[in-house]
Amino acid sequence: MPKILPLSGASRGVFLVLLAWMIWAVDPILIRVIGQVSSLVLAGLALTAGGLTALPRGLKALRETPRIPGKYWLLFLVYILVCTGLAEVCYINAVQRLNPGLVSVTLRSQLILVVLIGFFAFKERFSGVTWLGILIILVGNLLNGWYRYTHSGDQIGKAALLGWFLAMGAMVCWGLGTVFGKVLLRRFAPITMTALRLTTAGILLIILSLVRDGVTVWQNLELWQVLLIIAKGSLISALAYNLYFHGLKTVKVGVAAAIEQLAPVLTFFYTWLVFRETISPLETCFVVLMLIGTFTTIAGEGAGDR
Template sequence: MDHTRTLAPTSDRTHLLAVVGAGVLWGTGGLTGVLLIDRTGLGVLAVAAYRLLVGGGLVALWLLATGRLTRLRLGGRSVRRLVLLGALAALYQSCYFAAVSLTSVSLATLVTLGASPVLVVAAESALGRRRPSGRILLAIATAIAGLALLVGTPAAGDPKAVLAGTACALGSAAGFAAITMLGARPVDTLGPLPTAGLSFCAGGLLLLPVAALTGGVTVGLDAGTVAMLLYLGLAPTALAYGLYFTGLRTVATGSAALISLMEPITAAVLGAVVLDERLGTAGLAGAVLIGVAVLMTATGRRR
């Protein structure tokens, strides 16, 4: 009996579920970050830096406790890849929050999450020298339309600020797209979780001085704050990116970027439940369209 035929579909489904799980976990990060800012008064860059440092630190402690840290063989290429991933994570986070401060959450979210799959598919097509399938293009269009309905129409503002905010959001999208493309190429013998954790340690160390210069990083560590920091670093950061990099083993990068749009759906649901935010008819329609786009992607051809 040929076991390859039975194992391959199972592996594909597992990796697909890993990407879906990453999107859902990312959706909890926004709410946790908002609650942490309200509780501590930290700036957004400080929260982003702590998110990376705590997530990376927890993975490093796990590697140390299990004895895997001493067995890791990090060559020059591995170290460069980890530092690059960390720098891209810091860029992705800081550009997004800069876009929010210059414009609004709706515009920053719309441009960042809407442009990410477009950039990934464009890069994937250029590197593979092939045109994207009609199914993927239709899924992207459906997802962007759904995202626009879900986050709402961005409010008008100062044209210069809107332009600068849009540029920052595109920079954030480019950072996430680059992380997706690099994540599809494992770092030598490192697994997905060590890759995510060690790169986030580097990213957090790069972002922390910037956060200190722009808004301060001092925070009182009571039990509630520690719990939020641990959750923010573990679930929507270390675990989510570990799942995402795992899924990229068989899920095409363009498809993974589209499936990650489970993030705004999860965030919208949590906002409605926890913060009593009303989605409205347009928001519900947008969530349905994003869900349709994710299903179109998930049931399409994987690499």
């Protein structure tokens, strides 16, 4: 991949991961604009479009890659089914029921899962300040879940609570995806992973939607919705995933997950800008708590590197 900035090593990796999340922050806004489309249809078409965008380069890179052992292909299959297909369906359903910014914040609790796996599986070491930041982030997310539960009396509240649980499901899937992705990058080129995982997961979800709902849901799609879904897949998912994988090659899995905490800020701003939708003062406190945890984690990593 050509150099975007005169950076090298971990610094360049951090920049690429950050850039990927700046692009991803637009994604939930597009989902809301598209409207109440079946999550299988939306996810299937978007993932397929994104995968096909990267497929020619991905296959070319795969042909130039040394033979990949079967165990990596098996892990890649799990990565496609759980960390891509299932995660995307949970995520889309969550955004359709809950403020996109709150979904983004909820997804950030994957940090504790990712860091623990990185600590035990990859023998990565983190400073005490980093662990403090992780704890703060976890507390912020748990408080957010508590708030959703205590405000689930009416229909809107129940939908929001379901959205939070779905976001937690996506969080677990994507948290595992960060770790699995780190392992798979030992054998697969980033562009190959982007192309194969998106295309395969997308086609499987399209088939599943046809089996479950038939062609009716597809016939009800309007042209502008189809175009936005394709844009979501090809202009957001494919580009962001490619940047993310390139950055992940030189960044610790915990640091990569920590950078994600900056995404909700943009998502909240975009949500207000497009829908004029805000959150309560208490929810704002939870978000601020999350950001404090983020910067504490990043500061801890900076001190550890020195």
